[in-house]
Amino acid sequence: MxxxxxxxxxxxxxxxxxxxxxxxxxxxxxxxxxxxxxxxxxxxxxxxxxxxxxxxxxxxxxxxxxxxxxxxxxxxxxxxxxxxxxxxxxxxxxxxxxxxxxxxxxxxxxxxxxxxxxxxxxxxxxxxxxxxxxxxxxxxxxxxxxxxxxxxxxxxxxxxxxxxxxxxxxxxxxxxxxxxxxxxxxxxxxxxxxxxxxxxxxxxxxxxxxxxxxxxxxxxxxxTLVRGLDAPTRIILERGALGLEEAQGITGADDVTEDELSLTFTTRKPAPVLSALAEKGSLDGLQVRTATLEDVFLSLTGREYRA
Amino acid sequence: MTAFKSLTQAGVKGFVRDKATLFFSIVFPLMFLVVFGLIFGNSGTNKTKLGVVGDGPVVQALNQTGVVDFQHYGSLDEAVQHVKDGDVPAMIAESGGTVTLRFAASDQTQAGVVQGLVSGVTDKVNLAATHQKPVVNLDSSQVEDSSLNAIQYLTPGILSWSVATSAVFGAALTLVSWRRKQVLRRLRLAPINPAVVLTSRLTVAVTLAVVQAAMFVGIASLPVFGLKLSGTWYLGIPVFLLGILAFFSIGMLVGSFAKTEEAGTAAANIVVLPMAFLSGTFFPLDSAPSWLKTVSNVLPLRHMNDGLTDFLVRGKDASALLVPCAVLLGFMLVVGFIASRVFRWEDA
Structure with missing residues (x-):
């Protein structure tokens, strides 16, 4: 409340x-x-x-x-x-x-x-x-x-x-x-x-x-602070859940990166990306991350948050 | 339960449950009393050692004087050798009507004592053998002199020292540790008058001191040590209480300056230990140089010590209260005032 x-x-x-x-x-x-x-x-x-x-x-x-x-x-x-x-x-x-x-x-x-x-x-x-x-x-x-x-x-x-x-x-x-x-x-x-x-x-x-x-x-x-950032949402899948090229073709995906563990989408329109992934049946290891207060701190001070 | 009562209770519980503090404030000073009591307790009755060969009326009479400690040897040569080696200051051999006395030249005093003793006893035996009435009768008996038996000055001395130590350390370390652990802040944030906190700590200190005093007097009164309290011992109570207050305020002052418990302990030791040696705690100041006696007059422990000695063992009357009470009260007021001025709730 x-x-x-x-x-x-x-x-x-x-x-x-x-x-x-x-x-x-x-x-x-x-x-x-x-x-x-x-x-x-x-x-x-x-x-x-x-x-x-x-x-x-x-x-x-x-x-x-x-x-x-x-x-x-x-x-x-x-x-x-x-x-x-x-x-x-x-x-x-x-x-x-x-x-x-x-x-x-x-x-x-x-x-x-x-x-x-x-x-x-x-x-x-x-x-x-x-x-x-x-x-x-x-x-x-x-x-x-x-x-x-x-x-x-x-x-x-x-x-x-x-x-x-x-x-x-x-x-x-x-x-x-x-x-x-x-x-x-x-x-x-x-x-x-x-x-x-x-x-x-x-x-x-x-x-x-x-x-x-x-x-x-x-x-x-x-x-409110987090929304005020207007930061993109990140959608993370297991590596190999989807090919990199196929992933880049999904509508709404602004950027796609891949490392040893994960395939990461960066998007401002998470809904179409998630429904496209669901249609493909490729939701293995799905995590959806929005911005946190740490991102707010980063944007306010211009430096990474270190407790 | 009132704040005063529960704070006092918390203080007593904390003290009783802390084995190390308990040891250092009660057992440790008692050890001093016992050790010094046993060492100095015998010094007054130290007997002169005497090598003895053979037996006879002179040896018997010497034994009855009770001031010599016999070491029996088999032959004259053996006994002389022990004198030469310095094991005994002198030896006598008695056989038939001849008494042989040989003494070491190194200690003239001992030699004189032994010579006087042996020749006196020999004369007495000779006189008795003639069955003549002595021309001069010697009437001798002992009187109490003003110099005290060891336990009589050790008990008030070590008691003052240990009560003073406990009061200084108790006040100083409580203050430092409460400040460092933020207990002081906790108290500052509670709707409580600082005077209540202070008096509760004082009550803990007085309780501890009373326990110390009871144990000291109790143990010193055992037959082994033989303390005899004078009839005016109760006049020592005001001196005792004012002494606790004076040393408690010294502890508050130390605790106001020290930032850590270690610094507090060191500072409290620097205050109390030299004072103990300069105030006649462990030995009487009678034989100390006069400048030292003058210096010791400014020390509160000296006056607590003197006051307690006057009433516990010397049996002085109430007029002797004035000086120790005035000095201790003055110390408490002045030091307590300074401590209240420099008191800090927080470190920074």
Whole structure:
């Protein structure tokens, strides 16, 4: 579900924030608005300024200029009354020494005056019920990451900030975490998260901002960004499914290339190409690829995306 | 559960479950106490060794003095050889009415002690043999002097040192590791007053110190060591608590500057270790040069040490509270103020 920021109430309004460290302009005039219930992604390679942006929005850093309005108030300086309404997932080591998963959650819950009972509920949400009595230092990387998300949620905040929650996880752990993130959104939370996995953002986010070198280059729902590229579709078959010359004869095929593994059509009219291939019965190993956010990044910056 | 209670509980659990920290803050200082207690515990009753050949009234009388440690040899020549080799400072041989005393010339003091002892005993035996009343009666008994038995100064000394070490390290390393692991950020983002976090850590430090003190006094009071607490030991409590506060604030200061746990450990060691040697923790400062005594007066550990010694073993009255309490309180306020000024939530 995508909500347009103008229509829903804005949870976060960021206006022209800048932050420099010496000569480095970490954040160089960033503005965006996140509406309530939205899943908003900030994407970009390492060093793009995502984390600094997030920290300014959370009220952990003061911007050199520009304003942030979080739930109608400025988050800087520290506003104790606002803190229960925001949840921030920190790096996966932000735990007390030697406590079990359940004890970590109970301790963090107590900081918000919340009883120990909710700990079990959030362990279940992140799929750690069977690890409740395991010490934090004995958990795997993915489990710790999920525990740190549970710790950010335990006081039931309205806005959740997640900084690279899926970084350094194996593919299975990443997918498990996606389910957790979707479950959080289903509870009506506003989620702001950063990632350098463009494919992941495309799947999860209602809207993304692509950042590079401290600036936002583009901001829209992922599908809109991809369509806006007007990039050709690529249709890929197994090599040998069709002769190269026969392939070049198909109507609508703008370009056909062949390598050791594949035969690749590039086309702006995929329908006639696909129906011609279907008629010939040559659909072995069929893959249809449209542009991705990586292509968007390439066209925005003129360079290949490197996380 | 309140934030204070759960943070304190988390701190205690984290401490108890960390075997290495547990060892270094409780077992390690106790080892110092035991080792030093055993080494220095015997120094006061060190007996003079004496080679002995044969037996007789003089040898019997010497044995009864309780200040010599007999080494029996078979012949005069063998015993003399042991003196020459330096195994024993002197030897006596008694046979019939003759007592032969041979001593090594290298140690004049020992030689004098042995000579005096043997001739005194011989005179006594001679006198007894004449059955005459002595002209002069000697009345001798021991008095308590101000210099303390080893365990009496070791217990308050090593206790202050170990409590100070735990407080400095506990505060410094918690602060550094919480900052590095972003636990501080987590706390900053929670609706909690920093004073609550601080007092919960202090409670953990005080709890640990009380456990240390109980174990120290308990073990030192065993008959092997023989610590005797004075009647005013309870006056040591304010000194003890203020000492923890003073050293906790020093730890906060160290933790504000150090970026890594390694740097924090090194810095805390640099602060505490020299102070331990200059404050009379392991040996009394009575025989130290006067400039050293002056220097040690600016050290908080010296005053914690003196204060605890005054009340735990010397039995001083409440008027002796003033100096140690004032110095420790002053340290806590000044260092704590500086630490609060330089405190950082984040590294960058």
């Amino acid at each position: 995508t909500q347009h920021p103008d229509r829903a109430e804005a949870a976060i309004v960021v206006d022209g924030i800048r932050k420099s460290y010496g000569d480095l302009k970490a954040v160089d005039g960033v503005s965006f608005t996140v509406s309530e219930g939205e899943f908003f992604g900030i994407l970009g390679p390492n060093g793009a300024g995502k984390t600094t942006t997030l920290e300014i929005v959370e009220g952990l850093r003061k911007p050199d200029s520009g304003t942030v309005t979080l739930l109608g108030e400025s988050p800087w300086p520290r506003k104790v009354s606002m803190l229960p309404r925001i949840g921030v997932q920190l790096q996966a080591s932000a735990f007390f020494d030697k406590l079990t998963a359940r004890e970590q959650l109970e301790t963090f819950a107590s900081l918000y005056g919340i009883g120990a009972k909710t700990a079990g509920e959030y362990l279940e949400l992140v799929g750690l019920t069977d690890k409740a009595d395991t010490r934090e230092d004995k958990l795997s990387g993915g489990q710790r990451q999920r525990l740190s998300i549970a710790c950010a949620l335990v006081h039931d905040p309205d806005i959740v900030f997640l900084d690279e929650p899926t970084a350094a996880l194996d593919p299975q752990a990443r997918r498990n975490l996606w389910d957790v993130l979707r479950a959080i959104q289903a509870r009506g939370k506003t989620i702001v998260y950063t990632t350098h996995y463009l494919d992941e953002a495309e799947i999860l986010c209602d809207r993304v901002a692509i950042m590079d070198k401290g600036r936002i280059l583009a901001m829209d729902p992922p599908a």
